Amino acid sequence: MNGPTRDFLGYADAAPFADWPEGARIAVNFCINYEEGGELSVLEGDAHSETRISDVAVPPVDGGRDLNIESSYEYGSRVGYWRLLRAFTDRGLNATVNLVGRAGEVNPRALSAMMDAGFDLHPHGWRWIDYAKLSRAEEAAMIAKSITQVRDLTGAAPLGYYAGMPSMNTRALVREAGFLYSSDVNNDDLPYWSPDHPGLLLVPYALDTNDSRFGRDGGGYVLGEEFFIYLRDTFDQLYAEGGDRPKMITVGLHARLLGRPGRIGALHRILDHMMKQDHVWIARRDDIARHWQQRHPDPRT
Template identity: 35%
Template sequence: MRDFVGHGPTAPLDRWPDGSLVAVNIVVNVEEGAEASWADGEGNDSWGEYTIPIDPTVRDLGTEGHFEFGSRVGIWRLVRLFERFDAPVTFGVCARALERNPPFAEWLRASGHDVLGHGYRWAEVSQMSEEEERADLERAMRVLPELVGRPVRGWYVRSFPSERTRRLAAAHPDLVYDSDSCNDELPYRVEVDGRPWLVVPYTKVHNDTRYFLAPTYAAPRHFAESLIGAADFLLDEARHGAGARLMSVGLHPRWSGQASRATAVRDFLHHVTTTPGITLVHRDQVVRWWIENVR
């Protein structure tokens, strides 16, 4: 059943438990190596640097190269920025991508950053059978904790979840929330098969996919201005009584890891780390805050 009401005019919390008014959670989508490719007998994927799909009967080496840039160069550029600003972030990881990048897997395992399950493969689950989707989830949930050395508590899929995605995630004993919804900014509870389940919404707006989806960003500064404007507006809302705000940001190493576009990430990190009232958080930190403080 669809819900058109949500939390209503004010948030359940006046401010976050650490005293901040706005919590910013950056989610880095680690997908490179999990996308469809000829090398894996899966055809071509169209989400590289170009949005123009190549003839499916021809191997798309160009797009494969764009994905490889993300894991070879882009992820490390973003990592350096996060370390420079001492920024906690969430890595939404496809398990196959992590298997194919051992140096990053080792770094992530040694870090204190949050890990969000993003499938074994980076594939549209809406085009899978229920058995295929369940198998992908279960395989990812076996592989990811082994690679990162800690539990994975959240789940989200590629662009279009299926009608069964939430039910399958809620049935897994280690998962406590999903981030497949974009219908709110704050977490909220739903019921799945008679049990409470937490949803921590994601965003397709504060997301570097907008470099390719019309209306596109003509320059990285437009992305930075969009993110900074949103954070400042949320802070202003909270100061005027709307309650604690949460801002999600979606990044991809193959896009925001390009040198020019990384300037937008740098400028946004500088802004939020120097603005009183705003804090950077892990997604799992938000989950714990919500479970402990909102009934």
């Protein structure tokens, strides 16, 4: 079977000393998933409506539209992004935009504001779809469109890529496209080099420290306080471990979920909690990848 090699060992009991800037015990990256407008929709040529990661838990409408789930997504693009953005800009902090290409096309205004705030753009597929259902050539074409989009917006090609729902071909295609890193792994607390593709860094994402759990029917968060407590406990544990072995944490955010007024307070509280500690590096994802490349280069390249 094609696809990435499984690695059950990782760093084991010999994790490298991350050597984050200014002696930080932990690197923290916040990823704002810019998906609204890139989800499944018959208006985009899909066979059915979206069903995933929103406050509306519904089966798909085959061949038609679901106006409730459409409106749930539009809340994020119309309102939620601005709440998330202000939480960072009021504190002088940066974050990363997990950019679904089509979402950036239909809603350029919030994206422009995030770029103006200094956020980096991290392609998250051209559409927010399952890439295992595409041919290799179709997926490669979408990756190329994302690269062109980011280059047009910023003047430079993106460093990293995150499909979210990758295929067996995704990692190889990312390497072939010239990316420094991929984020389609959830299996470590530190970056590491791909065992299959020399020179391709894998920067772990996370699905537990992720507000998508608000959209998991019957198995996720209900209150913003629950999200805050889980993030706080995760941060505190990794910060403690970081005394001799610094770690990293990724926090995934969605404007249609955490951008709601009853939940946004969790983001304010966790940012304030992190900022009260010494030796914390709240960083863009591309800066973490550059640091790792410089301080821990792949010995095979």
